[in-house]
Amino acid sequence: MSSESRHVPVMLQRCLDLLAPALQEPGAVVVDCTLGLGGHSEALLKRFPEARLIGLDRDKEALRLSGERLAPYGDRATLVHAVYDELPEVLDRLGLPTVQGFLFDLGVSSMQLDEADRGFAYAQDAPLDMRMDQTVGMSAAEVLNTYPAGELVRILRAYGEEKQAKRIVSAIVREREKEPFSNSARLVELIRDALPQAAKRTGGNPAKRTFQALRIEVNGELSVLERAIPAAVDRIAVGGRIAVLSYHSLEDRLVKQVFAAGAASTAPPGLPVVPEKYLPKLKLLTRGAELPTEEEIAENRRAAPARFRGVERIREANL
Secondary structure, three states: OOHHHHOOOOOHHHHHHHHHHHHOOOOOEEEEOOOOOOHHHHHHHHHOOOOEEEEEEOOHHHHHHHHHHHHHHHHHEEEEEOOHHHHHHHHHHOOOOOEEEEEEEOOOOHHHHHOHHHOOOOOOOOEOOOOOOOOOOOOHHHHHHHOOHHHHHHHHHHHHOOOOHHHHHHHHHHHHHHOOOOEHHHHHHHHHHHOOHHHHOOOOOOOHHHHHHHHHHHHOHHHHHHHHHHHHHHHEEEEEEEEEEEOOHHHHHHHHHHHHHHOOOOOOOOOOOOOHHHOOOEEEOOOOOEOOOHHHHHHOHHHOOOEEEEEEEOOOOOO
16 A cells, blocks of 8 residues: 555644644745654645655654655655654754744554554554564563563553553463563453453453553653653744644643643733743644544544644743
8 A cells, every 4th residue: 555545644634724824934844743654744745835844753664655755845855763852953963943833643653553563553463562663672562571560550550541450460460471472462362351341341442551551651652752842842933833633641731731831921920010031932722622523533533532732932932
């Protein structure tokens, strides 16, 4: 399958419309921090013919496929193998102190879900890898086989919001002593067997939360996001805009906190006149987190959990 047929970009029109006021001028630069298969990036290059795009991804296969897709745009598209919390270093290397737009489409990409041998999907048996960059770090199997029980419980609770974490981890520890985990089907079956009937009747596939937690741990997703969103706020030009698509409450909470802090006054209470250094540097462009429409979900079922937020930089950094 081509990258175009494998990837329907989530909430594409809303991303384009929110970023549009910042990308109209010739020479505007937009950074797609999570390039994936390049669907959002291709649309940005089409819609803003005088803009330049920087695309980041930690997944080399995603970079190869998106590179083919974006080849017609020549040197308007610069693709970089990097995790998105490395964006300050990437921009420094490219000689860009500020840019006009950032787009984050968080979580696992369509390609990673669809490639069975990556181990992201609980619906098909595959090696338990889950690394977005398969050249570095521990796989999900290594996490399952080596982490202490208490640490696994913490991960499942914190990153998967799994209420049955202790029950699942007890079963994992018992089973890994017999034979180390290597494939996803065995883990899915273990989770089904470990959960009480009531817990299996709600919330879709009972393995979903455990797989999400393992993926976040393996890729350090929340710690990367904690660094990346403030970095984007620091490097966005006045009048520039940041658009973020997140897919679970943990991501969305982090984004909300950074945006809300930037949009708030830091003045001590009771000042008759507020000095400019205390004024907000961001303006919220969405009322809370916007959700996909029924039409957007019908077109792309992976849009269902999406939460969309955007901000505009309205003044220089506070002195």
